[in-house]
Amino acid sequence: MKVKVISRSTDEFTRERSQDLQRVFHNFDPNLRSQEKAVEYQRALNAAKLDKIFARPFIGAMDGHIDAISSVAKNPNYLKGIFSASMDGDIRLWDIANRRTVCRFPGHQGAVRGLTASTDGSTLVSCGTDCTVRLWNVPVATIMESDSLSDCSSEPRAVYMGENAFWAVDHQCNGDLFATAGAQVDIWNHNRSQPVNSFKWGTDSVISVRFNPGEPNLLVTSASDRSIILYDLRVSSPARKLIMRTKTNSISWNPMEPMNFTAANEDCNCYSYDARKLDEAKCVHKDHVSAVMDIDFSPTGREFVTGSYDRTVRIFQYNGGHSREIYHTKRMQRVFCVKFSCDASYVISGSDDTNLRLWKAKASEQLGVLLPREQKRHEYNEALKNRYKHLPEVKRIVRHRHLPRPIYKAGVLRRVMIESERKKDQRRKAHSALGSIVTEPMRKRRIIKEVD
């Protein structure tokens, strides 16, 4: 007699601890599972819907300033420390974990226009319309940790006077130089009261300046004469100028790709440029319906955040033509400054309504410590969504956003205008001699010329 039994070795099926999962064996033969694709599609759909359900990007607002916030700076060495400056000359250091002011830096007489911190996070540089540049000592982290509710205030370490109002300031990465922008571009050293170097190319005032984080001797400025100028500090001379049709309000270098920077333009778009080929933009990021006021790259270099005069904050992929995310609240007014946090998980925006707002960079991200199983589940959902994002149902759910009526209407209007312009162009082209009218691609259309 032959007896057949299912036999399982105890070694394989005995759990070491009671918390261990019961081991299950699968037969991965695809013939046995004909529905797997359908199952995964459905899961992707559900994941997209769940994302929508859990999308709660707004973490909190930090109020304390009594005037519009003009600029925000992050401490590159300390995650929780965020500096903000307002139009009435008030500078504050925030602990964003507790969302409270830790320290104040009084001294500026007029609006503070530029704010930046050194790479080691020990020095804060501010400049403003009172023609001064002020250097401050940043209180150490331990003071931030101590929960003394009486916020300390500190005196400036140094005050340097300039001739004209300053519009922007930025600190070199891993160096002790910083650059201010105003009537001209000045390069300063921490230890000198006079600028080490000054550049002037063109007559109009410079409104923004940004050092390249990867290549610390390279900096780019934008001026109100619609130009973007590239400087090289080693040869201490400007390198190249680009003139666009509209003014560029702010610029940000990609921290992971030192050749690329993105310019936030007055014409509602952002333009990504390769510093080596300035004759055309690499990508045009459209979606805002009003001037883009500020831009900041995520430290991962894969996305950037923009704040706009249309009262929204948007997050773009570094190579995406349209925004991935839009943030808005009822009470948020014109956004003047935005920053990505140093761990690429949060976004900070400062706006006209005197509030600093803290957002999640990924709207539906679960905060806090995740169990490994949770982590795996999130990853799986994300991968599924990513895989099926091109299919119409998933796409619709992922892309859908509720917008405030004015922004929505402005967007519609903009689209109509662009469309009609395009139609007009088409007709003009159709009714003129072949080749006499050449339509330029959008990447080139807004560029007037490149000056060497």
Place this chain on the structure above:
Amino acid sequence: MQSHKMIEKKRKSRDGKKHDRPQKFARKSKFSKKRGKIEDDKRRTGPRLPQSLRIELDRINPNDQSGSEEDEEGINDDVYEYEEGVPEEESKKNRRFDSVENYEYELPKDFKDENVDSDDDDDDFDGGENKIAHHKGKKGHLDQLDDDVEDEDDERHLRMLQGITGMPSQAFQDRKKTKVVSEGYPESEYNPTRDVLDGDGRIAIEDLLESIQGKPGYRELRKITRQVEKKGKVLQAPLPKEDRDRLERSAAYEQSKKDITRWEPLVKRNREAPTIMFDKDTDSGFSTIGAIASEFEPRTEFEKKMSSLVNDDNVMAAHKEDGSRLLELNKISLEDYISSRNHIAKMRSLLFRHEVKMKRVKKIKSKTYHRLLKKDRLKGSVGIPMDAEEAKELAMKQEFKRAEERMTLRHKNQSKWAQRIVKRGIDTQDEGTRAAMAEQLHQHALLTRKMNSMKDSSSSDDSSDEEDSENSDGSDEDKAPKLLAKAREKTRRVLEEDDGVPDSGVLSLPFMKRALKKRKEAADEEGRLAIQEFESSLKELEDTDEAKITKTGTVIEPKNKIRSSSYSSDSEAELEAQEDIDIGLGRTDDMQNNINVNSVSLYVDADIPQDSVLKNSELVKDLGPKMTYEVSILQSNTWKKMSSSRNEVDTNGKRSQKVVEPATHNQDIEFEGVGEDSDADSEGQMLDGILSSEHKSSYKLPSQAELIREAFAGDDVQEEFNKDKEEIMNLENPEPEKPAQLPGWGQWTRVQKKKGLPSWVLEEHENAKRKREEALRKRKDAHLKHVIISEKLDKKAEKLLTGTLPYPFTSKEVFEQSIRMPIGPEFNPATAVRALNRPEVVKKQGLIIKPIRYEDVDSHERGGEERRKSGQKQKIKRSKGRVKAVVAKS
């Protein structure tokens, strides 16, 4: 021209040293050569020869004018004996000016001569100088003389102009920018001459060379300077600042471009990597256990004690050296060791015994035993003297239980189960159920009883248990005298007891006191009687064994009496008796129950066999005919088979014929005949085949076409296909419904008869028809005869299709491939899932990401060595297909 002369002259006049320099060398230089030529022209101051004659002379002396000056001068010396100023027009090679003008020009010269005296003095001085120079050589004298003459001319001219116009001489000095400035200091680098300051009178290399003439190395230097002169490099003027800036900027841009470009491979690698990791180099403060332990501070007493022991100097020192000292410190005396060993052995044996006992106990299957054991354990736990808190806790717990019971009445037939049983009637239930019900009620009673009586109940339980055990142990004989003795004792105690009359309350009232006294006396009386009775009965018991039961009955009676009499004091005896009675009754009840149950069970038992028997019999009855029937069927079957085997074979044969028929119906009919004839089995068919083959001796092989035609003769494929196509067309573009007139619709009576359908209905129908035709015509397969192209849209499938090819993909196949394999944990092994689901960017919350830092990426050319160095690790990484982004370490 004149200015040049003047310069030379002035230099000479100012610098005495320069007078004695050889004119020869000065003339060699480029600058002075030209001047020399001019001077030559001027020097011909003899009677002016006509041009033709001069040409003739040139021809005789073939030395051209630009030849060496010595020759020319020699010639000059030879030809002319006296000097005469050469007119200007003669000096110019092209004779542009006519002679008349020249004459006019010469006139004022004579005129001037008269005025100037001082000039003469000058001349004299010059002449004196010349005279001194004259001693040196004729040449030098001539030269000097020439210069002087020129100078004199100029001076005169100036004076003349001044005289004519009456203007100061400065106004005419634009021609000669220089004038003699006598200076107080000698010329040096600190006090340069005016010429130098004005930019004229540059010092040429020749000037410098003069001074070292004749010294060693001079020749070489001269050679070099000549060569340089020949090549004649000229420095260009600097560009305007704008252009310079532009150039600088473009150079800077090129430079920075180059610098940026070196990042390209790095960026490319990061971009192409399926995942960039930013979760490395975390600094979470304490990383090792040691680090955490070093931070430990003893807080409690125990910890302090431990730390003092652990951090003992001796121990630490021992640790630091080697293990031997540790052993020394660890020494124990022999007695201690033995005692501890013994203690351990004892404990072990005890443990073992306990274990064995527990094993044995565990094996006992009796439920009652376990129940009793449990009770014992509970009692034991109760009996253990516990501290106040524990007791309180227990009391609280019990109180809570009671309150809960009162609230819920859970044990009072409230549950569905209990209600169902009550509805059905308890009597009909079996023993177990009833017991359970009783238990429940008992529980209820226990829980709802008054608080103070709770302990009593438990004690009564005890007594009953004791009695139970007594009962179980001893017979009734033992029980009776004991009971009697007890009763006697207790009554005696009651009697002896001096009841203190309460001093206060209702009972303290005088009439109550009196009543109590009376009653007590009565009770005492009764008690005494009872004692007597007890004693007598005891004696009787001792005497006789027969009348036990009756006696016990009598024993019980006085107890009842006692209870009735002494109601004021709740003595234990009374309760005991009550319990006894209760228990007795309960027992009898139980007995009855048992009996009942038994009877029932017996009945049931009796029933069941009866039923079963009945059923069995029925079954048997049922089975009997069935079996027989089946058997009969079988038999019949077999019989049938046996009998109708021939029939069956016939049918088989017929079937085979049918099968064969369609295939062969075109062929010969012989077959059929044979089939009909054969009434046998398959063998017959075989036979048929053989037969047929045998029959067809005149068979001719058919052609291929014929064979195909024959093979598909039955089915008309074409027509079927057409029909199918039409069907599909109708399905996809359905034919409009034909308008029909419903009877009774649209007319009132028979009288009002309509002529037909309304026109609009017809029109609509027409339209629909036309539309359909058009749609049919527009179909893709309208003109394709053998093709059906379905134009039906599958809405369910549509949502799984993309409108266009998504962006990063270049072909449809690639896109489909990308979503073909499932990625879920159910469809993939656990080792692969993580890699399949890994997101593009892996980062950690709270970890600061630093900007990119430069590192060399091994390109294909020179990657070999590094790859070999890094070895297997990198290989694994690459196989996993993930690249860590280059992140600066903090």
